[in-house]
Amino acid sequence: MGRVRRPERDPLEGLRERAGDRRSGASEIFQRALNLLVDSARLGLPRESVLECVRALCDSHPEMVPLLNLSAVVESLTGWPAGAVGRLEALREHARYARLRAAEAAAARIEDARRVVTLSWSSTTFEALRRAALSGSLREVVVAQSLPLGEGLETAGRLASLSLKVVVIPDSAIPSQVREADASLVGADAVLGDGSLVNKVGTLSLALACDAFGIPLVATTDLLKVDVWGRFRRPETSSCDGLPEPPKGVELECPIFEVTPARFISIYATEEGPVSPLDVVDRAGQLLRRLVEG
Numbered sequence: 009m010g011r012v013r014r015p016e017r018d019p020l021e022g023l024r025e026r027a028g029d030r031r032s033g034a035s036e037i038f039q040r041a042l043n044l045l046v047d048s049a050r051l052g053l054p055r056e057s058v059l060e061c062v063r064a065l066c067d068s069h070p071e072m073v074p075l076l077n078l079s080a081v082v083e084s085l086t087g088w089p090a091g092a093v094g095r096l097e098a099l100r101e102h103a104r105y106a107r108l109r110a111a112e113a114a115a116a117r118i119e120d121a122r123r124v125v126t127l128s129w130s131s132t133t134f135e136a137l138r139r140a141a142l143s144g145s146l147r148e149v150v151v152a153q154s155l156p157l158g159e160g161l162e163t164a165g166r167l168a169s170l171s172l173k174v175v176v177i178p179d180s181a182i183p184s185q186v187r188e189a190d191a192s193l194v195g196a197d198a199v200l201g202d203g204s205l206v207n208k209v210g211t212l213s214l215a216l217a218c219d220a221f222g223i224p225l226v227a228t229t230d231l232l233k234v235d236v237w238g239r240f241r242r243p244e245t246s247s248c249d250g251l252p253e254p255p256k257g258v259e260l261e262c263p264i265f266e267v268t269p270a271r272f273i274s275i276y277a278t279e280e281g282p283v284s285p286l287d288v289v290d291r292a293g294q295l296l297r298r299l300v301e302g
Contacts (some may be wrong), residue, residue: 131193203270
């Protein structure tokens with residue numbers, strides 16, 4: 009057996025630093041944590057020390073389902089450390105391409121749509137729209153501003169580099185714009201055990217409008233964002249950035265996330281293709297078991 013290359017820094021210290029990361033998204037933190045866990049197993053670091061760091065990481069990001077799933081996977085691994093390396097590497101390899109495969113599945117679902125409504129920022133959603141613009145019928149994307157924080161402007165700015173008509177609208181205009189659309193597409197911060205979607209506030213309004221006007225709502229996500237073990241804790245995060253100050257004596261409440269019931273989601277576009285909201289948890293569970301058990 010070849011000599012194990014020692015990483016430049018202590019993997020456990022790296023995991024502790026990820027717990028304090030407030031800038032990166034769930035997928036990015038997940039990938040970095042997986043790299044550190046592979047290094048930890050290769051070095052034969054104590055299992056309990058590794059688990060302690062992983063649990064602290066989850067406690068710091070209770071809304072990030074990929075991390076919660078990762079914690080459950082690490083807890084279930086047998087034969088630490090030697091027996092864990094291969095399984096962690098398989099999970100890492102899957103995660104590396106999952107987002108692109110989910111985007112490919114989403115692009116296929118909207119390939120005949122000429123006008124699509126979306127909101128907020130999702131790298132997977134953007135990639136799906138990019139692919140649809142290159143190979144499908146897509147000609148126009150309507151992007152809700154997505155206050156608070158206004159991440160829709162990031163999406164619109166990036167889409168403007170493609171050969172598309174891009175229109176930004178206030179969030180209150182979502183229903184009237186959906187009426188004239190062929191499809192709606194959103195990302196996912198998490199998918200819950202009943203198939204419901206956790207995403208940026210405004211998603212429920214979009215879903216209700218799609219339901220009212222008979223427009224399909226496609227949510228694109230990799231299956232690692234599905235809360236298979238029921239560990240998700242809804243974040244209390246709020247921010248009023250971009251909103252005017254209220255009159256004196258008036259309270260301003262600005263939630264960032266909300267839950268959209270499964271019945272309003274037409275389909276989840278995942279790395280394993282289209283999956284019904286009723287089946288998404290079972291499919292995610294099967295995937296994780298396959299990756300962990302080999």
